[in-house]
Amino acid sequence: MHALIVLAHPSPLSFNAALAGMAAAGCEQAGHQVRVTDLYAERFEARLDRDDMGGNAPEGYFNVGREQARAWRKGTLAADIAAQIEHLRWAELVILQFPLWWYGPPAILKGWMDRVFLPGFSYGSENWFETGGLAGKKAMLSITSSVTDEPYMSDGRFGELDVTLWPLHVSLRYVGFDVLAPFITFDVESSDQGRRAIVDRLRHRMAGIASERPLFFHRHEEFGADHRLLPGIKGRTVAQRGTGRQRSKGQS
């Protein structure tokens, strides 16, 4: 398998960098080919902007998705975006390694999504979710947090971690990935012993990653044309707890 590890931490000596290295080693030991892309080291631009499109976007108003798709078709995308697209085409497994900052990815990684997951390449009008541009590939979040797991429980101060991760997971699914369960490192500033246990756990996980079952997402045939679950189908994700056809009055 081809594994791409995307690292988003400003310090090359961070535990995140160490985890990226261990994931790479674990994948290689399991017989996979590995690439690591270190967004900070590569000075990847975070801000989606007109420059992404190679000077083709109009000076005044421009529709972001339309200009991204046009630049993709014409081959005028910025070089840092084109390089990441090449990585993603090569990859069969993508691991995003980052610290959880404000309940989300560092801006540089959010920008990677904003700029690289572009229409034409990663999705289209009929190509999304299980038919997305990256369908058939797997993705996994590998996250560090400075706190223990308790605040992230369903009765915890920060709320259930699966809720916090929903925007990322549904984004990965939108472009077609099979999303694997996240690898979470809580209490990252713990002892060296604690860190060694984490590294062992990651190495073990990598050894069996090719045969893991992905997380559940509802499929196209479960939704109506209104993008709501069909009658009688009960939502089964943290963000979909409703049942199809809970319409407001006056709607059929």
Add this chain to the structure above:
Amino acid sequence: MHALIVLAHPSPLSFNAALAGMAAAGCEQAGHQVRVTDLYAERFEARLDRDDMGGNAPEGYFNVGREQARAWRKGTLAADIAAQIEHLRWAELVILQFPLWWYGPPAILKGWMDRVFLPGFSYGSENWFETGGLAGKKAMLSITSSVTDEPYMSDGRFGELDVTLWPLHVSLRYVGFDVLAPFITFDVESSDQGRRAIVDRLRHRMAGIASERPLFFHRHEEFGADHRLLPGIKGRTVAQRGTGRQRSKGQS
């Protein structure tokens, strides 16, 4: 009231820019003082990095929060961060105006959070949530989406919008804000008539914003030292649906 509008869209002729302008006009009409900070126009840096700390962070490993706090104390923060901190100290109401990209804020706005919500200024070991550094101020998300509201229902393809917004809302609460209900513009590419209705709705909202009740969050006294809800307290947010003391076996 002092209102700060933070705009995050790359096109100065976007509907987001128009909404920021209308929110500003609405606030002024209601007798408030207004500042608009246009992150793209100001070329605000999105990537939290060593440069933020004015050259004080060690070259090798550095702890992000610790270095941010040190630079804050020493007054060596990067100029773009210091300017935003000055805005936030002045503001009593903060409106974040942005398009929803990949179920979250554009990277430039995520970077604004990563870089500006720093320890010492916006939170400390005892200063978080209702005792956060920005306590007493109000914040509101104003979001545009290219789709209708249906995919964002609890039986919708994208999942409940409140789940998607949880990471942002809990971040704002973490630093002390009273979080107002978001202002959502669905189907942003609709007709001119649709857009006029949205602008009217926003202006009306701004007229009464000073007296709005904020969203509910659990308070310090409802949590134990383990950051979980106390026995018998039922979670009341989208991310907290558990009841205190749902401990696993073997725990008291």
